[in-house]
Amino acid sequence: MLDTERWTMINIVLFGPPGAGKGTQAQRMMEATGLPQVSTGDMLRAAVMAKTVVGLEAKKFMDAGALVPDEVIIDLIRERMKEDDAKEGVMFDGFPRTVPQAEALAEFVEVSIVLAIEVPDDRIVERICGRFSCGNCGAVYHDKFNPLPESGCECGSFSEKRRADDTEETVAARLQAYHEQTSPLAAFYREAGLFVSIDGDRDID
């Protein structure tokens, strides 16, 4: 018998190195699809700000540019997927990042497609080091590639936010974590026939 509930869900995984544009594209796709963006990075940053137990544990890994332990991340996602707005599917941004995370996800969510945004390492540093966002609405900007319009942010109430880990020192560690722990996931999803590669080294549109 068909499980009709699962068939009506679309779960997109946005895959790629830090600074590839996953968050930027997720925001645009959110407008186009209505699916919520589920960013483990955003969830962890909120936990750090709120000084929760998870936040306090995650902070030391995040500050070092290392991955937060799988158990912490899997629990976060399991809880997030119980929320009402996840019923018709979500766009995962920055999750899964390890094979164990992907295996755990497969136990309770069917992934529909993995969109891999490919950007060479030497472009990542300049992308990450110039980026900032609007603390009010979350819109993402970049000093060089996507500057704040003279008229300001579309939300009308811009406040500049830069991430503590968007520094040259931390980017190197984050890229290393990506190559060593996250890249192997490409083969995992390729074998499942879900992996679609997209050239992300071009303009946002």
Ligand code: AMP
């Ligand atoms: P992001 O905003 O996706 O670049 O994530 C920022 C930081 O949060 C990463 O450098 C990791 O320390 C941590 N993080 C986010 N998502 C994950 C994940 N799926 N697994 C492990 N650590 C994560």
